[in-house]
Amino acid sequence: MARRSRRWSPVPYLLTLPGALWLTVFFIVPMFTMFSVSFQEGNFEEGFVFTGYWQNYTNVLTRYDTQLFRSLAYGLIVTLVTLCLSYPMAYWIARRGGKNKNLFLLLILLPFFTPFIIRTLAWKQLLGDNSIILGTLKGWNLLPESYQVLATSTAVLSGLIYNFLPFMALPLYVALERMDPSLLDAATDLYSNRRQAFLRVTLPLSLPGVFAGSLLTFIPAVGDFINADLLGGVNTVMIGNVIQREFVTNLDYPEGAALSFLLMGMIVIGVFLYARALGTEELTG
Amino acid sequence: MSDRYDLSAIAGDRRDISRRELLRRAGIGAGAVSMSAFLAACGVGGSNETGDQNQDDGLTTTKENGELNFANWPLYIDRAKGRRPTLDDFTKASGIQVNYKENIQDNETFFGTIQEPLANDQAIEWDIVVLTDWMIARMIRLGYLEELDHSLLPNFEAHAGQIYKDPVYDPSNAHSVPWQSGITGIGYDPKLTGGEITSFNQLFDPSLEGKVGMFKEMRDTFTLTLLSLDIDPQEASIADIEAATEKLIEQREQGIVRQYYGNEYADALLRGDLAATMAWSGDVFQLQFDNPDLRFVVPDEGGVLWVDNMAIPQNAANPIDAHTFMDFVYDPEIAAQITGWVNYICPVPEAQDLLLKQGEKDSYYKTVAESPLVFPTPEMEANLHGYKDLTADEEEQWQDLFQSVIQG
Numbered sequence: 001m002a003r004r005s006r007r008w009s010p011v012p013y014l015l016t017l018p019g020a021l022w023l024t025v026f027f028i029v030p031m032f033t034m035f036s037v038s039f040q041e042g043n044f045e046e047g048f049v050f051t052g053y054w055q056n057y058t059n060v061l062t063r064y065d066t067q068l069f070r071s072l073a074y075g076l077i078v079t080l081v082t083l084c085l086s087y088p089m090a091y092w093i094a095r096r097g098g099k100n101k102n103l104f105l106l107l108i109l110l111p112f113f114t115p116f117i118i119r120t121l122a123w124k125q126l127l128g129d130n131s132i133i134l135g136t137l138k139g140w141n142l143l144p145e146s147y148q149v150l151a152t153s154t155a156v157l158s159g160l161i162y163n164f165l166p167f168m169a170l171p172l173y174v175a176l177e178r179m180d181p182s183l184l185d186a187a188t189d190l191y192s193n194r195r196q197a198f199l200r201v202t203l204p205l206s207l208p209g210v211f212a213g214s215l216l217t218f219i220p221a222v223g224d225f226i227n228a229d230l231l232g233g234v235n236t237v238m239i240g241n242v243i244q245r246e247f248v249t250n251l252d253y254p255e256g257a258a259l260s261f262l263l264m265g266m267i268v269i270g271v272f273l274y275a276r277a278l279g280t281e282e283l284t285g
Numbered sequence: 286m287s288d289r290y291d292l293s294a295i296a297g298d299r300r301d302i303s304r305r306e307l308l309r310r311a312g313i314g315a316g317a318v319s320m321s322a323f324l325a326a327c328g329v330g331g332s333n334e335t336g337d338q339n340q341d342d343g344l345t346t347t348k349e350n351g352e353l354n355f356a357n358w359p360l361y362i363d364r365a366k367g368r369r370p371t372l373d374d375f376t377k378a379s380g381i382q383v384n385y386k387e388n389i390q391d392n393e394t395f396f397g398t399i400q401e402p403l404a405n406d407q408a409i410e411w412d413i414v415v416l417t418d419w420m421i422a423r424m425i426r427l428g429y430l431e432e433l434d435h436s437l438l439p440n441f442e443a444h445a446g447q448i449y450k451d452p453v454y455d456p457s458n459a460h461s462v463p464w465q466s467g468i469t470g471i472g473y474d475p476k477l478t479g480g481e482i483t484s485f486n487q488l489f490d491p492s493l494e495g496k497v498g499m500f501k502e503m504r505d506t507f508t509l510t511l512l513s514l515d516i517d518p519q520e521a522s523i524a525d526i527e528a529a530t531e532k533l534i535e536q537r538e539q540g541i542v543r544q545y546y547g548n549e550y551a552d553a554l555l556r557g558d559l560a561a562t563m564a565w566s567g568d569v570f571q572l573q574f575d576n577p578d579l580r581f582v583v584p585d586e587g588g589v590l591w592v593d594n595m596a597i598p599q600n601a602a603n604p605i606d607a608h609t610f611m612d613f614v615y616d617p618e619i620a621a622q623i624t625g626w627v628n629y630i631c632p633v634p635e636a637q638d639l640l641l642k643q644g645e646k647d648s649y650y651k652t653v654a655e656s657p658l659v660f661p662t663p664e665m666e667a668n669l670h671g672y673k674d675l676t677a678d679e680e681e682q683w684q685d686l687f688q689s690v691i692q693g
Contacts, residue, residue: 044400045427045677063685067692130557148495150558151543233544234537234693242692249393249501250684 038257048254056258064242064259071239072266074153075222078160079214082168085161086213090172091202095181105173108166120159120230127155127231151233159227164220168213175209176202211278219267239263344431344604345408351381353606356395356411358593359387361465363626371623375613381606391547392420399598403429408600412607415464418592419504422454422674430460431597437608438462440615449632452592453519453671461594462611465567465629468661468669469505469589472554472564472572472581482561485513485584489536498553498562499533501545503687504672505563505589506533512587518673523682530686537693545691554579566658567629581658583665590669592632625653630661 038056040048061068093104111119126133127149137143149155179202187197225240232238239259246256362385363371372383389395395416399409404427416424424430435442441462449463473482477496482488488497500506508518510529521529536542543559551568553559555575569581595614597607613619620633621640631637637660644651653659661669675683 043677043681044397045423047404063688064692125556128553128556128558146495148558151495230549234542234691237692242688245688245692248397249391250688251393251397252681252684 034257035261037253038261040254042254044251044253053254056254057262060255060259061262064239067237067239067242068259068262068266070237071222071263072270074157074160074238075218077157078164078221079168079218081157081161082165082217083172083210083214086165086169086172087206090169090176090209094173094176094179101177105170108169112166116163117226117230120163120226123155123159123162124150124230150231151236153232153236155231155233156228156236156238159231160221160224163224163227164217167216167220171212171216172206172209175206175212179205207278211275214274215271219271222267223263344434345600345602346605349379349381349605349609350603351606352384352603353381353413353610354384354386354411354603355413355610356386356388357413357415357464358389361387361415361593361627363623365626371614371619374619374622375610378613379606379609381609383610389415392417396420396423399429403427403599406599408602409598411598412601412603413595413610414598415593415595418452418454418594419672419674421461421594421596424596425455425460429599431599431601431604432459433462433597433611434608437605438612438615440612444615444617444620444633444635446632446634448590448666449592454592454674455594461596462615463632464593464595464614465624465627466590466592466632467629468566468581468583468658468665469500469509469591470564470566470581470583471561472569472579473561474554474557474559474576474579476578477557477560482580482582483585485509485586488561488563489532489541491539491541493560494540495543496558496560497536497541497543498546498550498559499536499542499544499691500550500563501547501691503683505591506545506690507683507687508589508670508672509563509584509586512670513584515586518670521673523679526683526686530690533690537690567627570628570656570658583668585668587668587670588665590666590671624659625650628653628656628659630659634660 036050037048039050039052039054041051041053041056042048089108093101097104125131128134129148129150130138134143134147134149138145138147183201183205184197187201192200222238223240223243225238225244228236228238228241243256243259243263246252246259250256362369369385372385376382395414399411399414402409403424421430435458441458445462449466451457455461471482471485471488475481478487478493487493488499507521507526507529510532511518511521511525514525514528514532516525516528544553546553546562548568550559550562550564551572554562554564554569555572564581566581569579572579595607595611597604601607614623615633617633617635617639620631621636621643624631624633624636625640625643637654640650640654644654657665
């Protein structure tokens, strides 16, 4: 093995420079701009002025608390359900997939070759009150005439779960696939039964995948507005819909910005607590 | 009322691709569009400019430049074989090349994209923009529009319908002339409602639980609700709006409203997810080709007449070319050509006779010409109201109350 010089070298820093610049220009600068906007006061006709108006935060929190907590609850439900659905699936592919692993992974991804919006619109067609599914069941008198799936929270949650499933399944698969199967043999040799082997070997080793999958699912699911927009009804409005409306329709940039930062704050705190609970060393795997 | 009629005889009679079909295809991209609009809006910081500094310093030029940049809404001008005949005719007649873009999805979003340069007294890309009456009023108030030179608009004087001249939102058409207009009323399927709908209050009937569509367009929803409370929308006070808000919240809490819709209400009505819904006349006219049972009615309490207008933004580069075009579309032949395809209300009454004549050869045009949704009857017109022109403060108060309705 060649000995590497321990002297400081500029090369790694230079290599990170393009990425760092990219993030500065397109992430940090807009973040600061939006943060300052969230303390502005005024209206779209006369313009907005920075006055340190922190009441934007309390105003939106009192007005949109329902949507904010609904979104967090939806995010949690979606994360839990996708976890329960994906874990056995990822486990099966990683352990029993054999030569066809890549084929099974492709099958998980296949629907996602179609754009997000089109898939969700397809759900809207399938679940309509007189659609091929509900219409037929109603025709056979298996469902009451007034039964509906669209415009309920079931529809929104189902859409979210469907749309975010691969973001959970793939990191889980990677974590499970990386695990050395001989560890399970060792556990058996040490008189553990299958349940114990799973709980004390497989599960802890897959936690980095659970953590990564949960973040990739929870964060975008909380901020999603397409599913609520297309599949939802009057009592399923999510915070993403409110923010979108504040910016695009009401042209109330300060309140939209304040809501965005509130949401971000809640997510950051939630993720921090979650990381503490799972234990950070295991996550770096 | 006379504004119901049977279209079954000619259903499916359109040979070319219909606007309806295009709309359906375009709808797929709508979510993506609103996403990009959302991102665009994020970039707009708070500018401290006001409209006050925009003085009227006259047009930038006094002659035609042979060029016209025209921003319009999607599917709002005639098409045939991948071309736009009206624009081709215009170029042939005037030698002016038209750069036509369908990039206005809704008034607020478009306003958000042009506000900053206009507030700074800079020119924007467009020589003509098409915006709804209340937005025209707002832009006039902010000094964002050029004054029109009516000596260049003889066709408008000669052929525009009486109700389109000297409107409340733009006295003596000083800054705008109508492009097309439409009615906000009720669309319904009598098979699902189990009877006729004549009153807006029927949309508040608990027997239609989960089958009623309302608009997330604040002005339409408030104006029809005010009318149903017997309040003149032009005179509406904040207390009146609070009463309307209360009525709408009760409707939502009783589970009557299925969803607050944008353009997508039309598909829900066609699919039978909605039995009765607030609706725009031109859409229902199109939907009737797919489902002849559907009906459109102006509520007994009154409906909304909205007008989309052509206007020239401040400091536009080609204002005279813009005038030439505005006048061109008031030629009844051209007006008939546009309305024959677009199917919204035509501001040129003479177009009706021309379409009837065309209808002798092709029954589709007869249907258009005879439809009260395209050429409303005088009784209908008498029962239509405009939106109230809101100040920025009123707008914010109304919006806040309306949010409490639709963001349940």
